[in-house]
Amino acid sequence: MFAVVRAYFKDGVCIPSREGDSYNLCGRGALRLLVDGDSSSGAVGVEANADAELADWPLDISVKADAAAFVALTNAQIYDGPWQCNQAYVGKGNPEECAASPSNYPKRPSAELDVAKWWIQPWATPYFGEDFPDLLPFTVALLASLKDGGYLALLAASSGDLSGYLWSGWTAKAYMGVESRRIGRSWILAYGLSGDPYEALRRAWRALAARANLRLRADKRRPEFLNYLGWCSWNAFLADVSGPGVVDVVRGLRERGVSVVWALIDDGWQRERKVEQPCCLNRVLTSLRPDEGKFPGGFEKTVEGLRSLGVRWVGLWHTLNVHWGGFDESVEGELGVAGIPYVAAKAPPPAFPEALLLYKRLYTSLRGFDFVKVDNQCSARLIARYAREKVGRASASLQTALQLAADQSGLSVLNCMSMNPENYSNYFLSNVMRTSNDYLPYWREGARLHAISNAYGSLFFSEVVWPDFDMFSSYDPHAKLHLVLRVFSGGPVYITDRDPAKTNADLLKMAVLPNGEVVRVDFPAVPTRDVLFDNPYRGRRLLKLASTVRGKAAVALCNVSDRRAADFLSVGSLPYEYVPEVYYKVFSREGGRLQSGGVEVELEPLDCEVVILSRAGLIGLAEYILPPYPVVDGRPIAPGTPVEIR
Incomplete structure (x- = not known):
């Protein structure tokens, strides 16, 4: 073979x-x-x-x-995205133009793509045999x-x-x-x-875990904050984030009845200088302390303000190489560990235990946080290149050091820009990973691409991590699609709303219990058998993601094509054996006895339905995307309308 x-x-x-x-x-x-x-x-x-x-x-x-x-x-890279959508979301562009931007998926990679490249796209995008007969x-x-x-x-x-x-x-x-x-x-x-x-996939992952610096998802700790609704500053502020701005938005959300329980301060908090390099290698960190103009008094005041609002977990963003373009000599002095020459600055040494000491001192300087989002992990390859180290050993040293330092500092890790072998092969402690390119607000074609990227990312990676489908805005035109898919991911559900007055609180309440707990599936949902090799983007079938919730079968059906579509959800297409007697359509609020071994569903483009398949009896509470979730041992744990089908 x-x-x-x-x-x-x-x-x-x-x-x-x-x-x-x-x-x-x-x-x-x-x-x-x-x-x-x-x-x-x-x-x-x-x-x-x-x-x-x-x-x-x-x-x-x-x-x-x-x-x-x-x-x-x-x-x-097999499609291009209109990154100006990020600017449109913060009022510096035209949302209508962004929404109408076309897609070139799946484009053939550039003829200039060759094996000498030191950096490649950190995202893994799905493609099918019908798109490209060769790999x-x-x-x-x-x-x-x-x-x-x-x-x-x-x-x-x-x-x-x-x-x-x-x-x-x-x-x-x-x-x-x-x-x-x-x-x-x-x-x-x-x-x-x-x-x-x-x-076949489970066997391949078990074979890799037996030989690499890796453990399976089920064998690692799930960060507790994933069980609750979160908010992230990135799309809300981009790099113009500030402490008062973060606290004001979270306060506004909670005043609207949206129970945000964790918050993430993303990129933009740093003191940095610009150098003559391409984006984003042109941004070099100059201090471990935040920009005083954005975070007066440091991080402490912001973190205290968030906790006073009921936020239990606060996270902070940084990159694997500490910042996009690395760090300068002053940061090297603060860390007390010699970095390696890296582009126009310094980077962590890809050696153990030096890298462990660097990350531990980094986290000591950032006390007060509960988790970190570690971005730009694809830089492991570039760090190895500058250090003249073999990439397998360099990336294992960096990942081992990062994860041990975070764990010893009491921090969980959200992994991002890391869908490369150098990273995921070394997740022996980390248990959450982004499974798609960035969410782009308003972009209609982007919502379709984001859906299939995460769906098939979950198919391939959910054996080793909880998939992170990224943040989204609750007042995006396609927010329902985004919310349903994130609920079915089993991973983090978090919004990036900028204006709490626009927040779709009614939509969010379908996924969140009064205490901020997110309704969730028992394990990450994966595509059903009938769409494993038939790309739903083409419109022949609805995208179907299946899991279970409290032991009942749960399937999200979403139309990710550009036209109205109908499909049949067959019990035989589920990724597990299950013998249901009745069905319930959550958004249609209709159900009955199963006929012909399945359920017909018809949807407009970018709409979703959720189908619960169950034995006859109590299905759950009608107000929630996953009705069985707020029912434990036959008793509701939240207010709602019981649904029974006999």
């Missing part, structure tokens, strides 16, 4: 020849291909010793798979239906010296980041095979 087909030296290409368990590198060394596993799951790795320098992308490994259909995630560069995950029956799951991985990516021509490329004569044992790909597609 796997074979080494090319080796790349600093001075040329070699076609290796197989000699027993090893490969002869054209007389210049030897390589072992490691396939550790069986016919159901395993991992693919390499180790090599050569007499000449191997290139920074040293190997191609062929993958033999006869796929009838597939869905995959790529880090290559795209920088593919990180794949699920294929095989022509001879069964399903194959492949996951790109990072460990040892290397990172792996699936690539055009059904190959896996190994990335080392530096030239070297030696490759230590490195696992770059995990696989799972099964007659069930979801089990």
Whole structure:
């Protein structure tokens, strides 16, 4: 199923020849291909010793798979977004123009995309076999239906010296980041095979977790604040955030009856200087203290103000490299740890325990917070490049240090810009990860793309993290779609409302109990069987995400096409076995006995319905997106109207 087909030296290409368990590198060394596993799951790795320098992308490994259909995630950029929507949301642009911006998804990646790039898009966007019959560069995950029956799951991985990516021509490329004569044992790909597609993915993740710096979601702590409604400053203020502004918005929301229980101060709090570099490498941190003009008296006054309003958890944003362009010598002095030269500034050393000490001192200086959002994690590759370290070891050191420092400081981590093997392969403690590009307010096509990106991001990553579908505005024209999908993610549900007077409190109350607790599914919802390989963006089917809530089947059906669409929710398409007797449509408030093994649903573009499938009897409370959630042991735990179907 796997074979080494090319080796790349600093001075040329070699076609290796197989000699027993090893490969002869054209007389210049030897390589072992490691396939550790069986016919159901395993991992693919390499180790090599050569007499000449191997290139920074040293190997191609062929993958033999006869796929009838597939869905995959790529880090290559396959659509462009109108970032001016962010400005329109804060009153500096035209919302109508933003809303009408077209989409070029799925665009073929630029012909200039090549393996020499040190930085790639941090997001993983879904594409399907019908879009591109061959794999795209920088593919990180794949699920294929095989022509001879069964399903194959492949996951790109990072460990040892290397990172792996699936690539055009059904190959896996190994990335080392530096030239070297030696490759230590490195696992770059995990696989799972099964007659069930979801089990194929589970097997692949278990195989990777057994060999990488990784634990599965179910084996890690879930941050408690995820159970409640949150608010984030990013879209509300962009980089113009201030302490008084944050407190004023949260106060206004709570006065409207919106029970925000956690708040996140995003980018913009820093003291920084600009340097001659592209965005956002041009922003260099000059102090660990916040901008005094934005946060008079430091963070303490803002945090105290939020807590006085009933906010229980307060979080702060920073990047893996501390700030977009790194930090200067004054911050290096505050941290007491020598950084490495990085673009026009400094960055954390990708070595252990030096990086651990740096992050611990960073968190000591930021006392008073309960969690951190760590952005720009794709910078691990660039940090490794500047340090002249092998990318697998450098990223493992950075992630290990970050997670241990946060844990020892009592902080949970929201991971962002991290859908690359260098990051997710090392989440041994972190348990929340963004699964899409940024939310862009108002953009109609963006709502469609955000929906499918998160839906299929959840399919591939929910075995190892709680997916974060990003913040949204409750008065966005497509807020209902955004809210429903976030409730079904099982991850954080948080808004970025700027004007509390516009906040859609009635919509939010469908997802939030009076104490601020969010109604939520038992596990992250994943696409149903009938849409695994049929892109709902095309309009042939509704997007369907299925989980359970209090043991009852729950399915979100959303029309992410550009026209009215109807579809049939079949019980047989659920990702688990369940034998219901009745159904209930939450937004239509209608239900009955199941007929023909399912339910018909018809929706306008960007609208959603939620269907609960259950045994006959009490379904739950009608006022909530997930009616069964506020009913425990047959008794309601919140006010509402009981729904019974016999």
